[in-house]
Amino acid sequence: MFLKFKDEVSSALSNAVADAGFEIDDMALEESPHADIASSVAFKLAPKYRRSPKEICGEVYKNIKIPPDSLIDRAEMTAPYINFFVSRNFLNETILRVLLERDFFGNLQHTGKVILEHTSANPDGPLHIGHIRNSVIGDTLARILKRAGHDVEAQYYINDMGRQIAVVVWGLLNFKFDKTRKKDHAIAEVYINANRSLVDEKEHSPEVDAIIKKYETGDAETVTKFRDAIDTAMDGIKESLKRMNIHHDAFIWESQFVRSGEVNRIVERIKKLNRAMIKEGALMVDLKDTGIEKPLVIQRSDGTTLYTTRDLAYHEWKSSNCDSMIDILGADHKLISSQLKAVLRILGMKEPEIVIFEFVSLPEGSMSTRRGVFISADEVLDQVEKAAYEEVNKRRPDTDEEFKKKVAKMVGIGAVRYDIVRVSPEKATTFDWKEALDFEKQGAPFIQYSHARACSIIKNAQDEGIVYENFDTNLLVEEEEVALIKKLAIFENVIDSAAHELKPNIVAIYARELADAFNQFYRYVPVISAEPDFRAARLALVECSRIVLANALDTLGIEAPESM
RNA sequence: GGGCUCGUAGUAUAGUCCGGACAGUACAUGGGCCUCCGGAGCCUAUGACCCGGGUUCAAAUCCCGGCGAGCCCGCCA
Incomplete structure (x- = not known):
């Protein structure tokens, strides 16, 4: 109802502007405590026609014609502003429409499928108060976009190939898993203990590296271990999300893009770019022309891929399944996400819209699952x-x-x-x-x-x-x-x-x-x-x-x- | 060192992208309001655009320079 009113104001005003002999596209409509909608279009016209805003306002105002049965009651001039007010008809229609549309009142006719990625916390512990800022922003946006008419798919991207998950898997072999605790909290305990031990006793580090390698090559036994560890953590995370009314339509494992060969195909495409270079055996792309000084590493010298590389494949897959993508990310992802967007643009792929949220910290400083410093x-x-x-x-x-x-x-x-x-x-x-x-x-x-x-x-x-x-x-x-x-x-x-x-x-x-x-x-x-x-x-x-x-x-x- | 983000009353914030009419709101602090549909409510007072320049008829908003806070700058994620 209000959007229709706004349209009517806009067209009545642009007719008046034209009839008064002026030309401008922007009707300068704004919210105002003095009106239901106000226009400061006279200000915009003043410099163009070298006349005082008040004079112009008067001429535009004279030419305003409000059609019969309009949602506009009247226009008033408080030069150089023109104020518009809603009609009785508008008020009556609003009541009737709310009663008719009920739960659907406020829904719009936007179109297109949107894949919205949010939360995507590493499955190495419970969600903490920083993560849920992501979840709540993401889930609320998903609800808003649904009301606006979009077909929304909310996705949780599970980073199962990172080192921290390998640390969890290694930790489960060496430390006690407390079955009495909520699963994600018990995983965090193992993760924290494992990290402490890896710092204190450096000789265990190669064991973790070996686990990563085995997982990347798809060793069946290792894959099962990862799957069990991640499922355990995710069970706990899902429980917390459900408790907060936060919904995901799909959980996507990053490893699937390695296994399917899509990551390799991306790497091959990047190798053919002029801006690609091999430095000390690692594949990089130069992004200087996009304003990013540091080259981005696409493939390590040992031939394995990085988070960003897999993320490229993930976004390529997403873009083939939707009209637009939205990622909700923490402030620490600012640089990496602009690098990701730059490479997607270079490869001629669709780019996501990124919603960045700043950090939630504790009075004593920033949170860290690894160090066990967080409030769940x-x-x-x-x-x-x-x-x-x-x-x-x-x-x-x-x-x-x-x-x-x-x-x-x-x-x-x-x-x-x-x-x-x-x-x-x-x-x-x-x-x-x-x-x-x-x-x-x-x-x-x-x-x-x-x-x-x-x-x-x-x-x-x-x-x-x-x-x-x-x-x-x-x-x-x-x-x-x-x-x-x-x-x-x-x-x-x-x-x-x-x-x-x-x-x-x-x-x-x-x-x-x-x-x-x-x-x-x-x-x-x-x-x-x-x-x-x-x-x-x-x-x-x-x-x-x-x-x-x-x-x-x-x-x-x-x-x-x-x-x- | 470089990049990004933020700086609005005692506190927490809206407005900043796209400059316009008295900078909106909450908590806290003063005053008030139930013979009346639920007082987790309503009314009212006090109080703020980090500093300095510039652009403009007009700057919280745009530009330049400071200051302060956070984040990032890894063959981590």
């Missing part, structure tokens, strides 16, 4: 759910145990996801237990609470036998009602921007603003106690709010409780 996602979730349980217990002492546990889970996971996704990915953050466990802040619980409130009103109405099949949306005229309806209407615009800009935090902010608008309505406009005609219209508005709050929460991967 499981640990955070456990603590947050515990805190949430105490909160529910305090607020709803009369409810049963099952209810309290269910709500604690929804609130806890919601709080964690929301806290991660509300911040722009390019901001580095520091994890703080005190903040993570603080529910006083306006976050997911605030939005969930608003949803529960809406549900409660609807339930009370039903209990009293109030129905609202017939209602007149024209009765929704209070300031808070109009503001709320406008908020509902822009949901599709929010999805559109978030999908184009690949910014999940736009949806997070919107959800909070919508809850805000609903709470203001709730405070000032009585529903159940209103006169029957008003009551019916307002109940319809409450139902619309409930639906859009639920849709926004769903897009964020957060559950919407009916009661909490």
Whole structure:
């Protein structure tokens, strides 16, 4: 509805600009506290025609014609700005469309298949709070793109050929695997012990190298060992992901590209490039002309491949299966991903869009699975759910145990996801237990609470036998009602921007603003106690709010409780 | 040393790509609000664009130079 309004404004304005005898493509539409949409097009025209913005504004304004039955109510001039306002028709249509489209309200008609790769943590231990920033950003983006209409496939790329996995395999031969612990945590313990031992006793290092070689050549017994170790770690990782509502459609092992010969084919293609060179037996490509000074190594002098080489093959495979690719990567991958893109471009292949997120560190410094310095996602979730349980217990002492546990889970996971996704990915953050466990802040619980409130009103109405099949949306005229309806209407615009800009935090902010608008309505406009005609219209508005709050929460991967 | 990213009230952030109307919000700190649909709520006050230049009618936003923080610069991943 809002996008249509925006189109109407754009065409009314461009007609007016043309009729006034000016020429410009950009209508300079912007959000504004003074209007539903504002235009500063007069500023853009001023230098071109060497006249004052105010004069130009007046001439454009005179020529604005608003068609009948438009979603535009009127245009006002506050020179040099032109402000547009939505019509009653717009508000009424919004209510009807939300009620008609329900769960699908806000969905768009974008097309194309997208492969979105996220998380892809090495299977050498549990997910920690740095990894889940990747997971939450990735999973939320996948949900946004789905709503926007794309066919989305979320992939987890398993790095099974790296040295760290060989260390795990070697560790499992030499250290105790604690069966009483969650599998990924037990793997981490082995990994940490193995690393310590490899540092202390250098003579074991060749044993690990031998394991890597055997795996790369496909030695059956070694392959089984790797498979077992990785499956064990992945079982634990998958459990944590499931707990956070994070979904993957496919798990892709990097070794498959070596076994299938695709990596070799890439190497052969690169060898033929003019920019390829052999230095001390290793194959490299020169990327100076792309602004990257260091040559990129494609193949080691012993003939084995590197992570990047396999990643090239992975991306080639992905691009043949989709229209566009998105990779969610940590800030440490900035250079390597630009190298990857450069080589893909040189080979004439499709490039992925990369979403980089900055690091999550601990107050004492950066995390490391290898050194055992990290806070696991499981640990955070456990603590947050515990805190949430105490909160529910305090607020709803009369409810049963099952209810309290269910709500604690929804609130806890919601709080964690929301806290991660509300911040722009390019901001580095520091994890703080005190903040993570603080529910006083306006976050997911605030939005969930608003949803529960809406549900409660609807339930009370039903209990009293109030129905609202017939209602007149024209009765929704209070300031808070109009503001709320406008908020509902822009949901599709929010999805559109978030999908184009690949910014999940736009949806997070919107959800909070919508809850805000609903709470203001709730405070000032009585529903159940209103006169029957008003009551019916307002109940319809409450139902619309409930639906859009639920849709926004769903897009964020957060559950919407009916009661909490 | 070179490259990339970030720097907005006491704290955490939106806005920066694409320059425009009083820099939006939350927590914290003051004041208020339940005879009323759930107070995990609502209203209200205080308070910020790292520094210095430049471009522009207009700069948090663009350019140059500092300062500070993080990340990267391996035949690791």
